[in-house]
Amino acid sequence: MHAALAAESVGVARAALRVTVEHLRSRTQFGVPLATFQALRHRVADLHVQLEQAVSSVWFALDTAGTPEFATAAPLAKLIATEAAYTVTRASIQLLGGIGFTWEHDAHRYLKRATANRLLAGDPVTLRRRLLSRSDL
Numbered sequence: 001m002h003a004a005l006a007a008e009s010v011g012v013a014r015a016a017l018r019v020t021v022e023h024l025r026s027r028t029q030f031g032v033p034l035a036t037f038q039a040l041r042h043r044v045a046d047l048h049v050q051l052e053q054a055v056s057s058v059w060f061a062l063d064t065a066g067t068p069e070f071a072t073a074a075p076l077a078k079l080i081a082t083e084a085a086y087t088v089t090r091a092s093i094q095l096l097g098g099i100g101f102t103w104e105h106d107a108h109r110y111l112k113r114a115t116a117n118r119l120l121a122g123d124p125v126t127l128r129r130r131l132l133s134r135s136d137l
């Protein structure tokens with residue numbers, strides 16, 4: 001279950017980031033696309049790095065399926081991926097500006113899914129405690 005939630009969270013974060021980047025490329029301010037502003041570019045780059053960390057953790061967890069290491073890798077991937085999805089979707093709503101807060105845009109659905117995945121099968125604090133209590137780490 002942890003690996004499945006992690007993989008779904010990566011998909012949610014990737015979709016939210018894709019929509020955000022498309023918006024920043026198409027929306028203009030002061031006659032130039034928003035994507036040309038350095039502050040926004042840095043913020044999106046940070047989100048992309050966090051997303052790629054989540055992707056790597058999911059691939060590692062899936063690679064260890066069927067081994068004893070999977071018992072640690074899957075919850076760790078879930079923790080990393082759901083936190084990344086939650087961070088990316090929250091930032092996506094802010095970067096989308098006024099449209100991100102409306103019901104007409106899908107951004108709120110991404111945030112709701114990321115929030116649900118974050119809390120399913122153990123919230124971040126519970127997962128961290130479980131991982132720390134494992135004797136084989």
